[in-house]
Amino acid sequence: MINNKKDFYLQQLKQDLRDLKxxxxxxxxxxxxxxxxxxxxxxxxxxxRAFYEITGYKKGEKIKGxxxxxxEHLFEDKKKWKELEKxxxxxxxxxxxxxxxxxEDKKRIPVTLSSSRxxxxxxTMIGYFLAFIDITDIKILQENLEKxxxxxxxxxxxxxxxxxxFHKLTVGRELKMIELKKEIKKLKEELEKSKGRQ
Amino acid sequence: xxxxEKAKKIIGIEGNVRGEGILxxxxxxxxxxxxxxxxxxxxxLAELGYPIKFxxxxxxDWYPQGLDILKILVMKEIFNWTDKDIFEMATxxxxxxxxxxxxxxxxxxxxxxxxxxxxxxxxxxDTGELEAHKSSEQKKxxxxxxxxYKTHPIMCVILAGYFLQMSKYVLKSKEVTIKETKCIFxxxxxxxxxxxxx
Numbered sequence: 001m002i003n004n005k006k007d008f009y010l011q012q013l014k015q016d017l018r019d020l021k022x023x024x025x026x027x028x029x030x031x032x033x034x035x036x037x038x039x040x041x042x043x044x045x046x047x048x049r050a051f052y053e054i055t056g057y058k059k060g061e062k063i064k065g066x067x068x069x070x071x072e073h074l075f076e077d078k079k080k081w082k083e084l085e086k087x088x089x090x091x092x093x094x095x096x097x098x099x100x101x102x103x104e105d106k107k108r109i110p111v112t113l114s115s116s117r118x119x120x121x122x123x124t125m126i127g128y129f130l131a132f133i134d135i136t137d138i139k140i141l142q143e144n145l146e147k148x149x150x151x152x153x154x155x156x157x158x159x160x161x162x163x164x165x166f167h168k169l170t171v172g173r174e175l176k177m178i179e180l181k182k183e184i185k186k187l188k189e190e191l192e193k194s195k196g197r198q
Numbered sequence: 199x200x201x202x203e204k205a206k207k208i209i210g211i212e213g214n215v216r217g218e219g220i221l222x223x224x225x226x227x228x229x230x231x232x233x234x235x236x237x238x239x240x241x242x243l244a245e246l247g248y249p250i251k252f253x254x255x256x257x258x259d260w261y262p263q264g265l266d267i268l269k270i271l272v273m274k275e276i277f278n279w280t281d282k283d284i285f286e287m288a289t290x291x292x293x294x295x296x297x298x299x300x301x302x303x304x305x306x307x308x309x310x311x312x313x314x315x316x317x318x319x320x321x322x323x324d325t326g327e328l329e330a331h332k333s334s335e336q337k338k339x340x341x342x343x344x345x346x347y348k349t350h351p352i353m354c355v356i357l358a359g360y361f362l363q364m365s366k367y368v369l370k371s372k373e374v375t376i377k378e379t380k381c382i383f384x385x386x387x388x389x390x391x392x393x394x395x396x
Contacts, residue, residue, distance in 0.1 A: 017258050021296060039305045043367050046299045060229055060294045067289040068366045126303045 034134075036071070037118070039127040040089065044069040054134060056104035071130070076100040076108060088115045088128050101132060110139045200275055205246040205268055211349050213263035213325030217255040220266050222291040224252045227273060235277070242272045257296050260324060267350045274352075281355045288359020292367070297321055309333070311368040312340050318364065323347070331390070338396070340365060343380075344389040351383045361391050371395040 028035075028048040034055070036047035047069075052059055055074065063069045075081035080099060088094060094115040101109045111132040118127045227235045236252060243250055248265065255261065273279055292298040301321060304314040312333045319328035326347025333340045342361055347353075362376040373396040380390035 014258065018256060021258065037299070039367060040307070041305075041368055041370060043305070045305065045367070058229075060225055060290050062290075066366075066372065067286075067293070067363055069293070120303045124303075124306065126306050 034132045036130050037127060038071050038130060040125055042071045042085065044071055045127065051132070054103070054109065054132065055101070056107075074101050076102050084113065084115075088117065089125070091117060091125075093117070096133075098135070110135050200242075200246060200268075200271060202247055205248065208268045208271065208350065209248060209262065209264035211262075211264040211267060213323060213347075213349065214260040215263050215266045215324075216257065216297065216322050217259045217261055218257040218295055218297045219291075219322055220255050220261060220269060221252065221257055222294045223266075223270065223273070223287055224255075225294045226287040226290060227277075231277060238276050239269060239272055242276055243269065246272070263323070263325065263349055267352060270352050270356070271350075281352075284352065284355045285359045288356045289363045291360070292363045305364075305367045308335055308340075308365075308368045311364070315342065315364070319344075325349075338371075338394060340393040342391045342393070344382075344391075345387075347389070348382045351381075354378055354381055354383070354389060357389065358391055361393060365393045365395070369395050 031048050032050055034048065034051035034053070036044050036051050038044050047059070057063055057069065064073055072078055072081055077100065084094060084097060084099070094113060096112045096114060099111060099113050101111045103109060112135055114131045114133075116129045116131075117125060118129065120126050224236055224239070227239060231238070240250060240252065246268070248268065250265070270284060274284065277283075301318055304311050304318060312330050315330045316328045319326070326349075327345050329343040329345060331341040331343045340361075344357060358376050358378055362374060365376070366374050374393060375395070376391055376393050378389065379392050380386040380388060382389050
């Protein structure tokens with residue numbers, strides 16, 4: 001009877017584990033954001049499909065001649081990554097930090113990086129998760145906008161200069177006319193005077 | 199060339215392994231030889247009297263150790279693989295293994311990882327035991343001993359690959375080596391592996 005119960009619980013536990021594993025795998029496959037799990041020594045232990053797709057690296061293959069995948073390979077600015085890593089290891093939660101990812105074929109991808117620390121039951125740090133959001137499109141949009149703003153500013157500047165010239169010209173003309181009018185008036189007065197004398 | 203008689207003897211080897219061990223090796227075949235390669239392994243196993251569908255293997259269930267070994271020997275035979283290929287397969291396996299993701303809590307420092315390695319063994323095998331015999335971070339070595347585990351000489355190659363890879367997960371050094379210094383198949387009472395790093 002006890003054995004039957006034990007077997008039942010064991011079978012149940014096995015089924016639960018299988019279901020859990022399947023759920024994790026399905027969720028990992030679905031997740032469109034590249035995510036990886038890193039140990040405290042900077043070795044990638046696990047990553048989802050989106051991560052391998054964006055980086056171009058392949059699961060279960062040598063990475064830069066090594067059988068382990070060091071997270072530092074992902075960053076263009078290694079110094080900046082070291083600083084970020086220090087902050088992560090010091091329990092700091094990183095969110096939306098801009099950096100540049102380097103893919104297997106040396107392509108630069110601007111990304112925002114977020115991290116979350118992992119701890120065991122005793123609170124010991126066992127690693128961290130990293131999530132990358134590709135901001136290439138946003139960057140292109142931003143660059144285009146900046147370019148447009150520059151162009152518009154230049155156009156406006158030119159218009160302002162034109163207006164200033166026009167202003168100068170019209171104001172000058174106005175002054176000239178006032179002067180001429182004064183002169184005409186003066187001449188008229190002189191003419192009247194000379195008529196009176198005659 | 200494997201014969202039915204030899205296969206029967208191998209299948210009779212005592213002990214069980216987690217399905218994950220079988221699946222990670224099959225994934226390696228898939229990467230190097232494609233789906234056709236996997237089918238070839240299945241066909242050869244069927245010829246030897248042990249038909250198996252790898253898709254039906256559950257990673258957390260237990261399977262006969264003999265079947266795992268026979269599958270490795272079949273791979274060697276049909277792909278003309280040497281021990282060097284099998285060693286490489288073992289070093290790349292943890293990158294794919296689901297169990298390794300569950301065991302990440304052990305990969306947090308060289309000391310902790312070394313001390314916890316017997317747990318890692320028990321997650322994979324139900325026979326034999328792994329002894330974290332001696333280690334020195336100053337002198338840069340780990341000594342692992344595998345006791346009461348006499349299965350097949352090919353497993354010495356597999357274990358060397360696993361231990362090397364597990365060590366790489368927790369060592370910053372890029373130059374890590376492993377050497378089998380005692381072998382149960384060469385008259386010793388146990389297998390001994392020494393990991394060194396620079």
